[in-house]
Amino acid sequence: MDPLQELLDWATSHGVKLNGIAPERIPGRGIGVLATRDIETDEIVLDVPTNCLRTLSTVPKARLRRLGDNKNISVHGILAADLALDSSGKFAPWDAVVPRSEDLVGLPLTWHPDLQALLPQHAAELLAGQKTKFARDWDAVAGAFPELIKGKGKNGGKEGVGMDRYRHAWLLVNSRTFYYLDAALKKRRSTSRDDHMTLQPVADLFNHADEGGCHVAFGGDGFAFRATAPCRKGEEVKICYGRHGGDFLLAEYGFVMRENCWDEVLLDEVVLKRLDEAQKKRLEDAGFLGRYVLDRDTVCHRTQVALRLLCCKVGEWMRFVNGSDDGEGSQGAVDTLLLELLREYVVIIEDRVDGIRVLEVGERSQVDMLIERWEQIRKLVDTRIASLEGEITT
Structure with a gap:
């Protein structure tokens, strides 16, 4: 008997309930969960009782x-x-x-x-x-x-x-x-x-979606997986593992996504080297040292704080930190510095990719995945560079 069918027989005999879904092998992608009929929003597609859990x-x-x-x-x-x-x-x-x-x-x-x-x-x-x-x-x-x-x-x-x-x-x-x-x-x-x-059977076969998929809820009787959007017969049914960027998905799950609305990258490598020890101490005391994040839309507030310390007098910087200055007057200088730093990061990314390409270790799939991840980061950086160039020009 096919191992997947054996799993389904075993799971259903232990109380697992599948409603309109079934695990299938997806060419080139391992196993996923497909809809066996049209599924409507709010339908429970999977129930896994507590007695099936490994804890x-x-x-x-x-x-x-x-x-x-x-x-x-x-x-x-x-x-x-x-x-x-x-x-x-x-x-x-x-x-x-x-x-x-x-x-x-x-x-x-x-x-x-x-x-x-x-x-x-x-x-x-x-x-x-x-x-x-x-x-x-x-x-x-x-x-x-x-x-x-x-x-x-x-x-x-x-x-x-x-x-x-x-x-x-x-x-x-x-x-x-x-x-x-x-x-x-x-x-x-x-x-x-x-x-x-x-660990729970069948549920661990769901693949990840950055948005949508099924909502997972735990109650006294076990786990319930409820569709958050319609799914047509033959389409893959997914769950969201969490609002994770590409680095998290790579490190914790071993894959990268072509499109991920939650993707982000740390800019510490280019920001921290611009700060002297006194500036780092000032940021540390204020709770803003490190963890400078660029996502698909902008840089985080922590980055804005750090860059203003490099662009502004200390008094103006402190007013921005405590919220008495909205930072509008210094935003142009901050954007110009950020653009410079992002261009520096592009050079670093190119060097990393070049270094990966010449390595003769590991599996080919590992090398390709690492290059793909850096190319995703390059795309995030390039998008922000283009946006800043347009803002500064106008």
Whole structure:
């Protein structure tokens, strides 16, 4: 039997309800969810009951006991350990359709370090956080479950087949979970929003849309997915993973979108180098140091504050910061400086792309994806440059 049909049979036998949708293989794009009939706005297309969820509460107690009171491991890490160690066959139809390791090569955590080094700033920051979190989780799991360690790495450490297996499970959890309020989390001494995670069958097959798709709601009985717009038979039904820019989607999910209304880029690389230490201290004290964002329409207020410190006298700058000056009088100077900085950034982007093209490491798909991401950033920057040139000329 086809694995997708086996998953559907298994899911429906456990109470999952599909209404007008079905997972299908989409040529060149893996698996998605398609409408099997015309779907109207506000229809519930999928119900996933609580008893089908894989959460901290469903991890076998014996497995949790072996981890003991280890405060270093995250719920993410525990769920990944459960996936990597499970041999019960309980979730076999579900496990049969999740991405294999080779399907996750788009995630920068799997990339060669030379490629990782050329990620845009925000994606690089997210990757650094993942590396720290994964290393902490792996240390805890490898210590509690030595059977996961199948060999040693080149440096005599615990890296081996077992680590690859665990990383695969860890990346599945990272890219396929939903936000969930788990009662078991109340027993943990230290939790964060990131710990509220659940895996759910069929629902994890929805692809991402920057707008529209289905609204996801969690209640006492489980998750409900409700159409927010009409969908014609044969069209793909999607959900929005969140209002995320391209760097987030690349780092956390391993893909880039051709069009993304929430796309943005950090300009810290060109702004911060213009500031001296005294200016940086002044911005830090005011709460405006770093995180200078350009989106599809404009730059953020933080950027406006930083650039005014470079264009204005301190008194005028302080009045803008505290809201007593709307900044209209200095906007022309700010726009001229911003245009200069964006042109500098174009040169940096071109250098990055040239550097990526000459690398002979990693998968071709990884190289292409990284280039595509920088080209998306170039498009954002070019659009703002054209807008500023028009404004300054007039």
